[in-house]
Amino acid sequence: MSAPISNDDGIREPAVTAWFREHVPATHGSLRFERIPGGRSNLTYSVTDENGTRWVLRRPPLGMAHSASHNVLREAAVLGRLRDTPVPVPVVVGTCGDESVTGAPFFVMDHIDGHVLRDPEAVRAALRVEQRGEVARSLVRALADLHTVDPREVGWGALAERDDYLARQLRRWNTQWEKDRIRDLDDLRRAHDRLLDRIPPQTVSRVVHGDFRLDNCIVTGDARLGGILDWELATVGDPLADLGQLLVYWAQPDDEVCALENPPTRVDSFPTRDELVALYLEFTRPEDVPDIDYYLAFNWWKIACIVEGVYTRTLSGAMGDTDRTAESFGEQAKRLAAQAWHIAQRL
Structure with missing residues (x-):
């Protein structure tokens, strides 16, 4: 279950929405951002446009944009390396190293329908x-x-x-x-x-x-x-x-x-x-x-x-x-x- 985004929860909605419109061609209309709970390392968000298309956005924890342990651009590169292997991984659709957008680097990947079995x-x-x-x-x-x-x-x-x-x-x-x-x-x-x-x-x-x-x-x-x-x-x-x-x-x-x-x-x-x-x-x-x-x-x-x-x-x-x-x-x-x-x- 996702949680609503507050102003201090790591997403600057207008700037990230503008980034989506420029870098993710499939984006249609306004975007809805929801924090996905459960992850204790990088912060993870569900992003949904007006057509119901969904993506997942990953960024470092607040205040840790430059931590080597939370390098989301490196994580995106790993996913890219494994894309054509037998290993099932999400497809990365875009990366952003410009911290002015939302205070830290982030990447966006396709949403995979299914269940995360946390408990x-x-x-x-x-x-x-x-x-x-x-x-x-x-x-x-x-x-x-x-x-x-x-x-x-x-x-x-x-x-x-x-x-x-x-x-x-x-x-x-x-x-x-x-x-x-x-x-x-x-x-x-x-x-x-x-x-x-x-x-x-x-x-x-x-x-x-x-x-x-x-x-x-x-x-x-x-x-x-x-x-x-x-x-x-x-x-x-x-x-x-x-x-x-x-x-x-x-x-x-x-x-x-x-x-x-x-x-x-x-x-x-x-x-x-x-x-x-x-x-x-x-x-x-x-x-x-x-x-x-x-x-x-x-x-x-x-x-x-x-x-x-x-x-x-x-x-x-x-x-x-x-x-x-x-x-x-x-x-x-x-x-x-x-x-x-x-x-x-x-x-």
Whole structure:
């Protein structure tokens, strides 16, 4: 469900409307802008013209127009690189680097009809019980298809030669946390040090989404994967990091700690995490069966860093109006950091 736009919510309607009329030829008449809730990174809006044609606009959080972690023009470039691959992605129809239009760079992409399954209620409303396994299979198939893309063939030649993805990620997120943090989290720090000390060798370089989970996808009415969203963290690296992230977000009904507050997969008839791993191995057929414990611990730690950043930004007002309090994000970050340290101790 979308939310009405206020004057301080990141969209300067007259200027953005004028930009649409100049750069998106299909625009007809006036535009209606609505904030799409749920995203905790870049801000996302539904844009509808008088003919009912819809687009989606993405821009950085308020006050973070120049943050490397929220570079929406880079995200648009990633979508362009993947357009002619088997990976289902939205089509970018325009980009704007002129911050005078709405205070930050932004890009516009086609709207994909379907459902974002953010919670169990959305799953029950959109999917019959017998469709849930097929959606999971489509999700893992799309991840495997992404990991078959040769980064050299889609414009990532230099990064494709590197094998230090996990070290780069540990450095990036730890630096981000140290720069912005307003408190200390011992579990976050201890998990980082353990992960840094036990980095496994990277055997292959592939395009990595960086935030791959069910609620970052559009599921169509016939239970297919219509598109993968939220590519701002995409790069080239170790594909097992994506698999680990999917597993961390894939909550099961009996889980005590979940990466999301109300995870969509915590309902009956979805496959288990072990079954997802089996599907991924069936689709990718690696020479050796990987040990994914490191990738689980790494992703619990990374998600804790991300949620801690949301906590900090929400406290400062950079996220605009949200459906949760800053304190709820703070408590969630603590739980995630504790889970990361718990699993890291097994390494």
